[in-house]
Amino acid sequence: MDFLDQFTITTLRASTPIILAAVAGLFSIRAGIFHLGIEGLMLAGAFAAVAAGTASGSVWIGLLVAIAVCLILSVLYWVVIDRLKADAVIAGLGLTALCVGGTAFAMQVIFGRRGQMGSEVRLPRPVTGPQEGILGYVSELTIITWATPILILLAWIVLRRSRLGLQIAAVGDYPYGAEASGVNQSMVRLKALLITGFGCAIAGTQLAVGDVAGFSENMTNGRGFFALAAVLFGGFSAVYTALAGLFFGFADAFGIAMQLFDQSGLPTQFVLMAPFVLTIIIVTISGAVKKKRGTS
Numbered sequence: 001m002d003f004l005d006q007f008t009i010t011t012l013r014a015s016t017p018i019i020l021a022a023v024a025g026l027f028s029i030r031a032g033i034f035h036l037g038i039e040g041l042m043l044a045g046a047f048a049a050v051a052a053g054t055a056s057g058s059v060w061i062g063l064l065v066a067i068a069v070c071l072i073l074s075v076l077y078w079v080v081i082d083r084l085k086a087d088a089v090i091a092g093l094g095l096t097a098l099c100v101g102g103t104a105f106a107m108q109v110i111f112g113r114r115g116q117m118g119s120e121v122r123l124p125r126p127v128t129g130p131q132e133g134i135l136g137y138v139s140e141l142t143i144i145t146w147a148t149p150i151l152i153l154l155a156w157i158v159l160r161r162s163r164l165g166l167q168i169a170a171v172g173d174y175p176y177g178a179e180a181s182g183v184n185q186s187m188v189r190l191k192a193l194l195i196t197g198f199g200c201a202i203a204g205t206q207l208a209v210g211d212v213a214g215f216s217e218n219m220t221n222g223r224g225f226f227a228l229a230a231v232l233f234g235g236f237s238a239v240y241t242a243l244a245g246l247f248f249g250f251a252d253a254f255g256i257a258m259q260l261f262d263q264s265g266l267p268t269q270f271v272l273m274a275p276f277v278l279t280i281i282i283v284t285i286s287g288a289v290k291k292k293r294g295t296s
Helices: 003-030 040-056 059-083 086-112 133-142 143-161 164-172 175-180 185-212 223-232 238-261 267-296
Strands: 115-119 214-216
Touching: 003 040, 003 185, 003 223, 003 238, 040 059, 040 086, 040 185, 040 214, 040 223, 059 086, 059 175, 059 185, 115 133, 133 267, 143 164, 143 185, 143 238, 164 175, 175 185, 175 267, 185 223, 214 223
Parallel strands: none
Antiparallel strands: 115 214
């Protein structure tokens, strides 16, 4: 494969976890919950996938355990913000902090390791072995990456064409109207959070056993916050949110390419922050353009 093919594959790999988490987080945000716990849920899903997959020898058991862990954490988050009436933003940051510290502690207690650990299982590819043309892409990308467009379509259908999607929009945009029409807002928020937890579990699994094949402390490295930015950048649309996630994956791949091909002698820290700087510049320009259109 030439450089363009490799860069495209890297972009798709980097963007898949962000897209999955962003589209999943869209459900919570549409329900009126600014979910800052997405970063933590992705991290918990990544650790659970590696730990359970290594213990069982099956990547699919690892995925199921990751989903179960993220659903339990989502229920806990719902109890804190809905039943105990805690601030959703603060509780979300607390959830992320819990997962960051909890995964590091669990790795130390269960496996006796700190920093990072390898995985004995990986997500399968539809085609294995060296391939040319389109089959080269198929052999380099996991099943979850290829299933991502289907998941985006399902999310669009649920949000735009289902009763649950209409209830989520009503609870987020018109809570008093939703209450007057008999919608159980608490249950709708719980369903939205569970969908977010489900998507974050898949995103974390893809991140840990998709291409890296291992877990390291805080390996999400801000991807959950990128996912939130993608939701805002995408205008609360499943399709545009996915495209925004693809852009953030492009920015990440751009940073990786700079590390591999940098010949200028720039400090490593500058190279590592390049994708974040690129993201800030594009989001700032986009915000300025939208503001200008709104005032014209």
